[in-house]
Structures are given as C-alpha cells and as structure tokens.
Amino acid sequence: MSKGKVKYFNEYKGWGIISSExxxxxxxxxxxxxxxDGYRTLREGQEVLYEVTMTDHGLCASNVTLAR
Numbered sequence: 047m048s049k050g051k052v053k054y055f056n057e058y059k060g061w062g063i064i065s066s067e068x069x070x071x072x073x074x075x076x077x078x079x080x081x082x083d084g085y086r087t088l089r090e091g092q093e094v095l096y097e098v099t100m101t102d103h104g105l106c107a108s109n110v111t112l113a114r
Contacts, residue, residue, distance in 0.1 A: 047095045048073075049113060055088040062088055064096065064107055073098060075107040082112070 048068045052075075055062030060077035075096070080086040088094065093113035099106045 047109075048098055049093065049095055050107075052088045052090055052092045052094060054090060057087040060086075064094060064110075066098075069098075069105075071105060073105045073107045074103070075110055079106070079108045080110045 048066055050064040050066040050068070050073065053063045053065040053072060055075070062075050064073045064075050066073055073096070075088070077086045079096070080088065088110075094110050095113050096107040096110040099108045
C-alpha cells in the first residue's frame with residue numbers, strides 16, 4: 047500500500063487528488079474508492095493509505111483508508 051496526503055477533494059463532485067509520499071506524482075481519487083461507512087469523503091491534509099491502479103487516464107487510487 048502507498049501512503050499519501052489529501053491535496054484536494056471536492057465532496058460535491060466526489061473526486062480529489064492525493065499527494066503521494068512514495069511517488070513523485072499526484073494520484074486521482076474517486077469517492078467510490080474510499081473504504082468507510084456512510085458518506086464517503088476526504089478532507090485536505092488527511093493522511094491516507096491506498097493502492098495505485100493504472101488506468102487509461104493515469105494513476106488512480108483504490109482501496110483508500112484513513113491512516114492511523
């Protein structure tokens with residue numbers, strides 16, 4: 047799993063950007079990739095753990111959880 051910090055997240059549109067600590071590249075995150083109960087959202091500055099998936103559109107985060 048990779049570790050990063052939420053750089054931006056638009057809760058109305060349901061997507062954001064994670065700044066990766068492991069790579070020199072930002073990673074796209076969609077609300078459907080966040081593992082939590084209820085309303086799935088993230089806040090700027092939160093530390094997260096996630097898996098990286100390569101898509102036709104670039105790097106995407108999957109299996110996103112809050113780092114503790």
